[in-house]
Amino acid sequence: MADSDTIHTPESESNVIERVAKRKPPRSWRSWLIGRPMPTADAPHQTIGKAVGLAVFGADALSSIAYAPQEMLVILAAAGTQAFRYAFPISLIITGLLVIVTISYQQTIHAYPNGGGAYTVARDNLGALPAQVAGAALLTDYILLAAVAISSGVAQIVSAYSFLFPYRVLLSIGLLVLIMVANLRGVKESGRLFALPTYLFLGMTVLAVGAGFLRYLMGTLGAVADPPPIEFTHAAQPVTLFLLLRTFSNGTTALTGVECISNGVTAFKEPRPHNASQTMTWMSAILGVLFVGVTFLLGQIGAVPSEAETVISQLARTVFGGRALLYLGTIAATTIILVLATNTAFAGFPSLTAIIGSEGFLPRYFTYRGSRLVYSYGIVALALIAGFLIFVFNASVTALIPLWAIGVFLSFTLSQAGMTLHWWKAGRLPSGQTTPDADSSPQFDRHWKWKLAINGFGAICTAVVTLVFAVTKFADGAWIIIILMPTLVISFFAIHRHYVNLSKTLSLKDFGMPGRTRRHQVIVPISNIHRGTLVALDYARSLSFDVTAVYISMDPVEGKKVRNLWEWWGDGVRLVVIDSPYRAFLEPFLEYVDTLCTRLRPGERLTIVVPQFIPERWWHNLLHSQTAFWLRFALLNKRGVVIIEVPYQLEALS
């Protein structure tokens, strides 16, 4: 028992600080949803091998088999079903493009062993503007990847269970929210999580394509039984070059995601560039074979593109005949890999916004890591925008596709162009010279001419595809992107300018000391005389001897009453009553404050003490006119005025 003579000493300051720092965050609805906060020290780092790497970085690219062939047929359908035979040759051309892009990107992997996304490559080699263009292109790319992959995944589900068709927007958005929450929790051990479904998908697709070819060779393949009705039944157009180019444009969506590995070289086991490069070769080879194979078989079975049943579903149905388990397995594997592709967007988008944010071209809070050590703002932003797109475009892959690939190919082009310049600079260097920063500066390379040629060719090819895309898909929706992209880039630079100005203005460089405040002139606006007002008045008096209470009188009778009451309760403080014949409160008060501001003497500050009513229950706020809120809002923009809110809680006063 404490001696009654003991001097009361509260907990020591250092104790308090330590206790506050050590306190574990309490459970809340947020911790229930996304898990308990994780301390910064827990940030994980793990590397992956080639097999897992193929799964993690390949899901995005490989999943495009689910929609790219279908979207080619959608365009050709305008010229009638007999035009479907053009799909196969076009798929071969696209595969050729895939080879060029793959070789071109493998050079990037070796030159940027710490990760060389289009943004980094463009920034290091081309400058700020191309870098921000690449950034804008990549961000729209990720958003559309999420929207398209989710929509396509739901389209697969709807193909198998057609009664779900009316709910596809709801299903898509529900799935998106699930993936968002999973990412806000932080996807731990994502490698193992990805490997199984990706290989399941590969297995099922190889099985389907293989079985299809076997039956084709044996002549037992046949056509799709009971295909969905053709949706474009108006008069068939002729097969024009424009139509074929549009088909090609839609087909190039097969290449989306190819660049993923070059962004994530650091995730691989050493030797990183070697492993990453080999993984990329495998991925492209598998993608090319499956893409061509699927397109070929679709032509053979006479598959019909439709919102109601995907062509993958038609293919699986036809190839596997009545084997429901194999059919459902294919649909399930396709859906899951599309969900994983969406997850790729949820990994890439927040990282990119964090990089762009750290350079001041996006709001800084994109660089904050949330309670689960993930970039929460980026994750939520992606979900919101992708969800909006899914809602507006009714979860239709066909409607979303024209918005997409232009950003992908723009970023390809900038990346390859950056690499071309990279080799050019490398060729200028004297042989053997190395620079200290091995990551971003070019080093001399004996084969620089060859490498320059390869990347240069890649850049030209992808630039041509970008142009073809912009022209042929303009009317279908690409115009949105063509308007959006410059808008984004301009916004990036406006944001950057703001941050630069801010840091200049706030900078303490060449700054002496702010002028000392020597005197306070205090104003207390009152709307009535009650306990709350008196508490505020007491506070005001403790700050300065120069206190003025201001009452805006909308009614002469009330004004007189306040004057009389003030004589008793005003504690000797001066009361100014301003008549307001138009019954406005804010305007006369603000004008009065303005006048006082112009009369401040050096070292004097104007302080407004606002009595702030704090109700017991939140809904009580609806019963009050929130004058204090508007007053504060208006005063905040007045230069040099300080606002003091003296709260009076109901229970505190009683």
Added chain:
Amino acid sequence: MADSDTIHTPESESNVIERVAKRKPPRSWRSWLIGRPMPTADAPHQTIGKAVGLAVFGADALSSIAYAPQEMLVILAAAGTQAFRYAFPISLIITGLLVIVTISYQQTIHAYPNGGGAYTVARDNLGALPAQVAGAALLTDYILLAAVAISSGVAQIVSAYSFLFPYRVLLSIGLLVLIMVANLRGVKESGRLFALPTYLFLGMTVLAVGAGFLRYLMGTLGAVADPPPIEFTHAAQPVTLFLLLRTFSNGTTALTGVECISNGVTAFKEPRPHNASQTMTWMSAILGVLFVGVTFLLGQIGAVPSEAETVISQLARTVFGGRALLYLGTIAATTIILVLATNTAFAGFPSLTAIIGSEGFLPRYFTYRGSRLVYSYGIVALALIAGFLIFVFNASVTALIPLWAIGVFLSFTLSQAGMTLHWWKAGRLPSGQTTPDADSSPQFDRHWKWKLAINGFGAICTAVVTLVFAVTKFADGAWIIIILMPTLVISFFAIHRHYVNLSKTLSLKDFGMPGRTRRHQVIVPISNIHRGTLVALDYARSLSFDVTAVYISMDPVEGKKVRNLWEWWGDGVRLVVIDSPYRAFLEPFLEYVDTLCTRLRPGERLTIVVPQFIPERWWHNLLHSQTAFWLRFALLNKRGVVIIEVPYQLEALS
């Protein structure tokens, strides 16, 4: 030119106060929309004669001819077109009810010459609970009047111009917004504005009914040419008592608005009760004749109720034959009177919310008169709720009707019951005694027994109709009102309790003086060290010697940097660095504040000085994480903590 020796004296204080009070409000988008503010002294008062009174107060009641007969047919249609012949006898019963209600209300007019709405009568005679029930009933009544009258008005337009049918919700809401803006401006000289269209409507309707009867008597009336298809084509039900009661219930919407005159007795020229009473007689007589007449003729011409063409349109078409001008005149007059009926809701609803608000059962701001001397909050609230109903019920009169009349008849019942009690009390008084407050207290009346009988009979009749309505329309939508009404009444009392508690807590009765603040303990949370921080720090130091800067460190490296910078810039102020391993800012800071709060000594107050960044442009706010906002929000609920916001505007610092 001023002498350079003159001591600088700024504008005198009284000058400033006068200048501020005399200043005319500047032009703004608001003044463009609703007109320039009007000084309180301009509040108008005018009285009207009987003819104008019939127009102003009759628009609501008379306009019901536009929908009441139609809604009777809608119900009968379920039993096939041959059931339409029941409409006429039912309309006669409803007219009988109209006579009873009219006579009953005329007694109210004489007893309450200063205006006796159901709310006033129930409050004075029955007590607080029935008064609030009447208030809730009347408010829902006004809301539904606005929704139904607008929807019916647009239905008339759509009948004449069928291509507008898909846009009827948009048209209705557009019209509602127009009427809202007109009412926010304040409808001046509303009498003359109302008189012309009301009499135009009466003229056109009398002409249509008259011409119809003439042609009926001459045997040339015939049937509607090309009537709209019957919408209820499923198997015809038998004509049951329940169906007839539902028809009756729908028909009683003809009585809505009859009570208007009793609310507005003060608007009449002297002798007010006499004039108001006579006007009411005329109104009811016209309404009864036209209602019965229209219903009869509709039966003769075989009109079919439809969302696509109103029965009024069918009647006018048939009666006037090919005379397009007369037809369009009828449609136009009907539409305009329905708009005027809506305007009645916009007059009644805000006045009633102001009355209920002044008694503390609704938020007080309903009693504030806006810049144009109208109850702006009530006007906007009505438009929002009515607009919501129009949107949800797709501007369908048939869908809205079941929600309506139950409130009307409930208020009729409460009003008549109140009057019954009024006469009962009057009968108890000794003969000739008068009470000082002639308006609310009963006075002895020789004929009190007769009057009691009349009001009692009225109360019983309307109570029965209310019950019939509640039962027969329950499934059609009346259940919404049956749930809503008690909810509203409970809310009213909850609001009232809040205001009573508030005024008790804030009361200065038996209040000495608040304890003087003798010492300030000041905390300055900082997120960084820059010019804004230093300005806040200087302000804090001018308040007290006991200042502590608090930095929440999410990263040990940054924490160390801040500590070092503080040694130079901290001005000797103590800095507390709290580690936050979970990267949270708010939670550790709030816990620290909590600890300090528990250690305050008597007369000491804890003040938090928050450096508040004010950006140059509003969108710059999107680039900052608004920590100060959340901090303030969290601190406001801490008992006894005072928040000081020291703004640093970008331009102010540079």
